[in-house]
Amino acid sequence: MALTRNPSFTNPDPCSHLAEYRQTHGLKGYSSLQAHLRTAPTGRTAIGKLPSLIRRCAFCSLRRGRFYLCLICSTVSCSDHAAAHAGSNPGHDIAVDVDRAELFCCRCADQVYDPDFDIAVMVKQIVKLPESRESSRCRKRRANPVNFKDGVLTEAGLGAGRAALLHTPPLKDHFLSDRHGREFCCRGRRRTRRWGMVSGELPCLACDVAGVFSEVFSGARRPYSPAQFLYSWWQHSSDLAGYEQQDAHEFFISMLDRIHEKEQPDLQNRGAGDCHCIAHRVFSGVLRSDVTCSVCGFTSTTYDPCVDLSLDLEPCNGIKSNDNSRISTLMGCLDLFTRPEKLGSDQKLYCQHCEVRQDSVKQMSIRKLPYVLCFHVKRFEHSLIRRTSKKIDQNLQFPFSLDMMPYLSSSIIRNRFGNRIFAFQGDESDMSSEFSSEFEVFAVITHSGRLESGHYVTYLRLRDQWYRCDDAWITQVTEGVVRASQVYMMYYLQKHGK
Amino acid sequence: MRSSINRPPTPDVDEEPEKEPTLQEIINIKLIESGEKEKLMELLRERLIECGWRDEMKAICRAYARKKGRNNVTVDDLVHVVTPKGRASVPDSVKAELLQRIRSFLTSAAI
Numbered sequence: 034m035a036l037t038r039n040p041s042f043t044n045p046d047p048c049s050h051l052a053e054y055r056q057t058h059g060l061k062g063y064s065s066l067q068a069h070l071r072t073a074p075t076g077r078t079a080i081g082k083l084p085s086l087i088r089r090c091a092f093c094s095l096r097r098g099r100f101y102l103c104l105i106c107s108t109v110s111c112s113d114h115a116a117a118h119a120g121s122n123p124g125h126d127i128a129v130d131v132d133r134a135e136l137f138c139c140r141c142a143d144q145v146y147d148p149d150f151d152i153a154v155m156v157k158q159i160v161k162l163p164e165s166r167e168s169s170r171c172r173k174r175r176a177n178p179v180n181f182k183d184g185v186l187t188e189a190g191l192g193a194g195r196a197a198l199l200h201t202p203p204l205k206d207h208f209l210s211d212r213h214g215r216e217f218c219c220r221g222r223r224r225t226r227r228w229g230m231v232s233g234e235l236p237c238l239a240c241d242v243a244g245v246f247s248e249v250f251s252g253a254r255r256p257y258s259p260a261q262f263l264y265s266w267w268q269h270s271s272d273l274a275g276y277e278q279q280d281a282h283e284f285f286i287s288m289l290d291r292i293h294e295k296e297q298p299d300l301q302n303r304g305a306g307d308c309h310c311i312a313h314r315v316f317s318g319v320l321r322s323d324v325t326c327s328v329c330g331f332t333s334t335t336y337d338p339c340v341d342l343s344l345d346l347e348p349c350n351g352i353k354s355n356d357n358s359r360i361s362t363l364m365g366c367l368d369l370f371t372r373p374e375k376l377g378s379d380q381k382l383y384c385q386h387c388e389v390r391q392d393s394v395k396q397m398s399i400r401k402l403p404y405v406l407c408f409h410v411k412r413f414e415h416s417l418i419r420r421t422s423k424k425i426d427q428n429l430q431f432p433f434s435l436d437m438m439p440y441l442s443s444s445i446i447r448n449r450f451g452n453r454i455f456a457f458q459g460d461e462s463d464m465s466s467e468f469s470s471e472f473e474v475f476a477v478i479t480h481s482g483r484l485e486s487g488h489y490v491t492y493l494r495l496r497d498q499w500y501r502c503d504d505a506w507i508t509q510v511t512e513g514v515v516r517a518s519q520v521y522m523m524y525y526l527q528k529h530g531k
Numbered sequence: 532m533r534s535s536i537n538r539p540p541t542p543d544v545d546e547e548p549e550k551e552p553t554l555q556e557i558i559n560i561k562l563i564e565s566g567e568k569e570k571l572m573e574l575l576r577e578r579l580i581e582c583g584w585r586d587e588m589k590a591i592c593r594a595y596a597r598k599k600g601r602n603n604v605t606v607d608d609l610v611h612v613v614t615p616k617g618r619a620s621v622p623d624s625v626k627a628e629l630l631q632r633i634r635s636f637l638t639s640a641a642i
Contacts, residue, residue: 073569073573088563096556096559099610112607112610137606141605142605142606142607143605143606143607144605144606
């Protein structure tokens with residue numbers, strides 16, 4: 034349990050009546066209630082006996098408003114007469130709101146909360162969770178991610194990725210204000226030695242990145258060839274060096290790794306989640322994964338740091354059925370990413386409560402947003418039957434302004450569990466208050482062609498104008514051109530607010 | 532003491548006449564039994580969320596709870612505060628749509 038807790042997520046203490054009820058009856062009432070719970074397809078859980086019988090006050094025959102079912106004697110009362118029922122029957126204090134499956138104390142005349150009750154309700158709800166059709170289809174596709182090979186020279190994949198990184202404002206600020214300290218960099222003996230390297234001594238990649246930044250932003254109009262940077266990078270990533278063609282996403286990840294490696298020894302940090310190197314300060318976020326046991330309702334929550342979000346493409350449903358064009362949106366992909374997914378019976382996870390492997394439901398959400406959000410669209414499909422992979426050429430619509438609030442852990446958990454208390458137990462400070470949840474796109478990497486051979490192009494958005502960066506050629510374009518292309522990676526920057 | 536001879540007859544406790552269900556009650560029961568009421572509720576919920584009505588109500592409740600203090604507010608309080616404002620601010624288009632649905636249900640159920 035965390036030492037400091039955000040007050041809005043603290044479990045309220047039970048009222049004396051609830052505490053007494055629990056002492057006398059324990060969990061019997063909750064378990065016998067489970068049999069009568071019914072979950073609608075929308076996810077609302079209610080008491081499901083014959084509705085015309087239930088929704089009628091025993092005292093006044095009122096049929097409108099809220100009804101409370103006494104946990105002891107199953108008498109139904111309206112909100113006006115609940116207190117009367119408790120008054121005339123001592124011990125009959127605790128009731129359940131019939132339409133919402135929430136606890137009510139008739140004596141306090143207010144809603145009360147009990148984590149064990151919520152767990153009992155949730156277990157019933159999980160069993161009824163509709164099996165997402167996509168998850169069964171996607172499972173066939175989710176084999177080894179295949180990478181895109183790229184165009185003419187090795188550079189295009191790097192070039193596209195690098196163009197995006199060059200225009201990531203926080204990275205640009207960091208390197209241009211010489212935070213890396215080239216002068217003092219222990220590996221930075223480049224001033225005296227350019228290409229000749231003592232064997233075994235790797236050039237400092239961060240110095241070269243800084244070099245690229247200063248050349249690019251120097252204002253000089255001559256074309257710039259980042260040969261030094263490329264050489265440096267090949268030295269570090271020998272597995273990716275050579276004339277082999279590269280995948281932009283791999284490049285991005287490897288760049289961040291290298292920058293992190295260079296800076297990390299100088300900074301004290303406890304791990305990638307808390308790392309203060311520039312790469313992680315800019316791109317690192319935290320993902321939350323909740324795995325709920327379908328049998329006992331016990332949920333285990335884990336937090337993992339991440340530098341980007343890899344999204345499956347939303348399977349297309351054309352908006353009009355006669356329209357054959359496939360339209361999927363970024364929001365749709367994010368919905369898919371954060372949807373609760375029933376794990377298949379071949380993926381049973383160990384439940385600490387039951388102490389065996391059980392069927393479970395997993396849900397992802399974003400606990401902490403990074404300063405710069407990088408989305409990676411998984412455009413490959415691997416067919417196990419035919420043992421081939423192919424690229425999915427579907428247009429993905431993305432907004433220029435994006436609000437990530439609905440995908441944060443606080444929103445996702447609240448939507449799934451409603452007022453259920455237990456979901457937030459042990460949760461530390463509300464991390465969403467640190468950052469704004471609104472983002473603006475500033476760079477997009479697109480890919481055209483096939484899996485084995487294709488071409489990357491980067492589009493940059495500067496001061497509301499889009500520029501197309503195609504290897505050595507930079508042209509101004511309209512936003513229509515950007516929207517019509519097939520995005521592979523998207524970079525969003527947090528809007529300044531707080 | 533003289534007992535009043537005009538005393539009204541003692542009402543027989545068991546003889547409570549079954550009240551004739553009103554038209555409204557009949558319609559309500561038919562709606563529930565056919566499952567139409569649940570569909571209408573879902574439709575209504577969807578429309579009210581879409582038009583931002585629910586967010587408005589949430590904001591009103593939050594403001595009220597903040598003013599009164601978190602521990603001094605009960606569900607009943609909130610219901611009494613919010614109900615008149617809520618009823619008044621339902622958009623006309625939503626009312627019209629639901630009325631239309633109920634009408635077509637009634638004609639199909641031949642009441």
